[in-house]
Amino acid sequence: MARSSIKKASRLRSAFLSPIGIAAALGLVVLAALTIIAPAVWGSAASTADPYNLSRPPSAQHWLGTDAGGRDIGARTLVATRLSILMALAATAIGVSLGVVVGCLPTVLGRRTGRMVTAAVNLAIAFPGLLLVIMLAVIMGQGLLGAILAIGLAIIPAYGRLTQTLSASVAGRDYIAAARILGISRPRILFRHVLPNVREPLIVNASITAGGALIAFAGLSFLGLGVQPPSYDWGRLLNEGIGRIWVTPGAAVGPAVAVVFAGVTFTLLGETLARGLGIERRVSRLLPPKPARAGGPVQVGSEAAEIVDHEGVAGVSHSPSTSPGPRSVVDSRTGPQPVDGFERVSGIQPVLRVRGLRVDAPTDTGWRRPVRDVGFDIAPGEIVGLVGESGSGKSLTCLSVAGLLEEPLQVTAEEITFDGLDLAPLAGSGGRVGSRRLAAALGTRMALVFQDPMASLNPALRVGPQVAEIGLLHEGLDRQTASERAIDRLDAVRIPDPRRRARQYPHEYSGGMRQRAMLAMGLMGTPSLIIADEPTTALDVTVQQEVLRLLHQVSREAGSAVLFVSHDIAVVTGLCTRVLVMFRGEIVEQIAVDDLVAGRAEHPYTQALLAAVPSMTGDRNRPLATIGDLP
Numbered sequence: 001m002a003r004s005s006i007k008k009a010s011r012l013r014s015a016f017l018s019p020i021g022i023a024a025a026l027g028l029v030v031l032a033a034l035t036i037i038a039p040a041v042w043g044s045a046a047s048t049a050d051p052y053n054l055s056r057p058p059s060a061q062h063w064l065g066t067d068a069g070g071r072d073i074g075a076r077t078l079v080a081t082r083l084s085i086l087m088a089l090a091a092t093a094i095g096v097s098l099g100v101v102v103g104c105l106p107t108v109l110g111r112r113t114g115r116m117v118t119a120a121v122n123l124a125i126a127f128p129g130l131l132l133v134i135m136l137a138v139i140m141g142q143g144l145l146g147a148i149l150a151i152g153l154a155i156i157p158a159y160g161r162l163t164q165t166l167s168a169s170v171a172g173r174d175y176i177a178a179a180r181i182l183g184i185s186r187p188r189i190l191f192r193h194v195l196p197n198v199r200e201p202l203i204v205n206a207s208i209t210a211g212g213a214l215i216a217f218a219g220l221s222f223l224g225l226g227v228q229p230p231s232y233d234w235g236r237l238l239n240e241g242i243g244r245i246w247v248t249p250g251a252a253v254g255p256a257v258a259v260v261f262a263g264v265t266f267t268l269l270g271e272t273l274a275r276g277l278g279i280e281r282r283v284s285r286l287l288p289p290k291p292a293r294a295g296g297p298v299q300v301g302s303e304a305a306e307i308v309d310h311e312g313v314a315g316v317s318h319s320p321s322t323s324p325g326p327r328s329v330v331d332s333r334t335g336p337q338p339v340d341g342f343e344r345v346s347g348i349q350p351v352l353r354v355r356g357l358r359v360d361a362p363t364d365t366g367w368r369r370p371v372r373d374v375g376f377d378i379a380p381g382e383i384v385g386l387v388g389e390s391g392s393g394k395s396l397t398c399l400s401v402a403g404l405l406e407e408p409l410q411v412t413a414e415e416i417t418f419d420g421l422d423l424a425p426l427a428g429s430g431g432r433v434g435s436r437r438l439a440a441a442l443g444t445r446m447a448l449v450f451q452d453p454m455a456s457l458n459p460a461l462r463v464g465p466q467v468a469e470i471g472l473l474h475e476g477l478d479r480q481t482a483s484e485r486a487i488d489r490l491d492a493v494r495i496p497d498p499r500r501r502a503r504q505y506p507h508e509y510s511g512g513m514r515q516r517a518m519l520a521m522g523l524m525g526t527p528s529l530i531i532a533d534e535p536t537t538a539l540d541v542t543v544q545q546e547v548l549r550l551l552h553q554v555s556r557e558a559g560s561a562v563l564f565v566s567h568d569i570a571v572v573t574g575l576c577t578r579v580l581v582m583f584r585g586e587i588v589e590q591i592a593v594d595d596l597v598a599g600r601a602e603h604p605y606t607q608a609l610l611a612a613v614p615s616m617t618g619d620r621n622r623p624l625a626t627i628g629d630l631p
C-alpha cells in the first residue's frame with residue numbers, strides 16, 4: 001500500500017477512536033442492525049392489533065405503551081427504522097448525485113452558460129429549504145415516492161453550490177492552468193483534475209446531508225405529506241402519537257428520540273470523516289492564490305545574498321559559447337520599445353513575438369491597467385529573464401501569452417505569435433483553445449513551470465500518469481508507450497529511481513523534485529518555449545541551483561527557448577543571456593546580461609535594481625541600496 005494510503009488509513013482510524021468517532025460508529029452499528037433485523041424480530045408485534053390493550057401507557061409488556069389499535073409502540077418505532085433510513089439514503093443519493101452534476105455544469109459549459117446555472121442555483125438556495133420540500137412534495141403527490149423525490153430535489157441546490165464552490169477553489173490551481181495549456185478538454189479537466197480533489201469534502205457533506213434528509217422525511221410524514229398508512233416511518237408515528245402525548249407519551253417520544261438519534265449519528269459520522277480525512281486543512285489549501293503579493297521595492301533577501309556575484313550565479317554558466325540564443329539579438333540601447341532587431345539582423349523568426357500586450361483589471365472605481373503595451377521577442381533557444389518588483393505585471397504577461405487569463409481581466413494584444421501560431425485571439429480566453437490542432441500545438445510546444453511546486457501537480461494523481469498525459473492526448477501514444485516516455489523524461493530531469501517515483505503522489509516528492517516533474521511534463525513534447533514563472537522562489541538555495549542548472553541543460557539539449565520570470569536579478573543574470581525589465585506594467589528596458597553586469601543599464605529602475613543586490617565583496621557595513629520613487 002502506498003505511504004499516503006497508509007497515512008490516511010491511520011488518520012481515519014484515530015478519528016474513529018476519538019469519543020466522537022466511537023459514538024458515530026456505535027450509532028451506525030445500532031441503526032444498521034435495526035434496519036436489517038427489526039422487521040423480522042419485531043414485525044409481528046408492530047402490526048398485531050390488540051383490542052384489549054388500546055392506547056395503554058408504558059408497561060412491562062409494552063415499554064412505550066400501545067397505540068390506538070393496541071399495537072406495541074416500541075416495536076413499531078424499531079421497525080420504522082428500515083423505511084426511515086432507506087428513504088433518507090435514497091433521497092440523499094438522488095440529491096447528491098444530481099447536485100454534483102449541477103455543480104459541475106459551470107466548469108463544463110463555460111463562462112456564460114455557467115453563470116446562468118449559478119444564478120439558478122443561487123435562486124433555488126434563497127428559497128427556504130423546508131418550504132421547497134413541502135412545495136415539491138405537494139407537486140410530486142403524497143406518498144413514499146413523492147417524498148423521496150421532493151427531498152432529493154430539494155438537496156440539489158445546496159449540493160450544487162457546494163460542488164461549485166469547491167470546484168472553483170481548485171480551478172485556480174497551477175495544475176489546472178497547466179492542464180488547460182496542454183489543451184485538455186473541460187470535461188476531462190473536471191473528471192481528472194477537479195472532482196478527485198473535491199470528493200472528500202463532498203463525501204463528508206453527503207453524510208451530514210443524510211442526517212438532514214432524515215429529519216426532513218420525519219417533517220413531511222408528520223405533516224401528512226410523506227409516508228401514507230398502512231406504511232409508517234418515524235414521522236408518521238410521530239404524527240399519530242402527538243395527539244395522544246398526554247395519554248401515551250411514548251407514542252410521540254419514541255419516534256422523536258429515534259429521529260434525533262439517527263440525525264445525530266449521521267452528523268457525528270460526517271464530523272468523524274472530516275477529521276479523519278483532514279478536510280478542514282485540505283479545503284484551506286484549496287483556496288485560490290491571492291491575486292498579488294505585497295508590492296514595494298524589490299526584495300533582495302538572504303537567498304540573493306548567498307548567490308550574488310555575477311559569475312556563475314546559482315552554479316549556472318552563461319558564457320557565450322554555451323548560451324543557446326543569438327546574443328546579438330539584444331541591443332540595450334534600443335530602450336524600452338520592443339525590438340525587431342534580431343529578426344532584421346539574423347533573418348531568424350522569433351519563437352515568441354509579442355506586441356502591444358495590455359491587461360486591464362476592474363477596480364471599485366473603474367479599470368486599471370497592470371500590463372501596458374508590452375512587447376518583446378524571444379529567439380529560438382534563447383533564455384530571457386523577465387525581472388521586476390512584485391506586482392509589476394510579470395505573471396500577468398506570461399499568463400496572457402499562454403492564454404490563461406480569464407474574465408474579469410481583459411487582455412488585448414496587437415500581436416502574439418508563437419512558433420508560427422497566432423495566439424492573439426487566445427489571450428484572455430482563459431485557456432479555451434478553439435481548435436484541436438492549436439491545442440495540440442500548444443500542448444506539445446509550450447511548457448509552463450510555476451512558482452508553487454505543491455500547486456503545480458494534481459495532488460490526487462500519481463506523478464507518472466500526470467507526466468504521461470500529454471503523450472496520450474496530443475502525441476497519439478498508447479498508455480504503455482506514454483508511461484515509458486514519462487519515466488524516461490523523469491529520468492532526464494534527474495528524478496532518482498524514476499520507475500518507482502512515477503508511481504508516487506506529488507506530496508511524496510520534495511519541492512525541487514516537483515519542479516523537475518513539471519519540467520518533465522513539459523518535455524513530453526518538444527517545447528519550443530518554456531515559460532518558467534518564478535520556478536525557484538519557493539525552493540531553498542541548493543535545490544534552486546539544481547532546478548536552474550536543469551533548465552539551462554534542457555534548453556541547451558532540447559533547443560527550447562526559456563522565458564524565466566523572477567524578481568531576483570542575481571539569479572536571472574546567472575541563467576539568462578538577455579533581460580527584460582518590467583516596472584509598473586511596462587517593459588522599461590531590454591538589456592543583454594553582459595551589459596547589465598557591466599553596469600551599462602540605462603533606465604534608473606534597472607540601475608536601482610542592480611544596486612539593490614548585495615555583493616559578497618562589497619562593504620558589509622554600507623546599508624543596502626533601496627529603490628526610491630521613480631517617475
Ligand SMILES: Nc1ncnc2c1ncn2[C@@H]1O[C@H](COP(=O)(O)OP(=O)(O)OP(=O)(O)O)[C@@H](O)[C@H]1O
Nearest residue numbers: 291292293361370389390391392393394395396567
Ligand atoms: N486576477 C487579477 N485580478 C486583478 N488584478 C490582478 C489579478 N492578478 C494580478 N493582478 C494585479 O496585477 C498586478 C500585476 O500582477 P502580477 O501577478 O503580474 O505581478 P508579478 O510581477 O508577477 O508579481 P510577483 O513577482 O509578486 O509574482 C498586481 O498589481 C496585481 O495586484
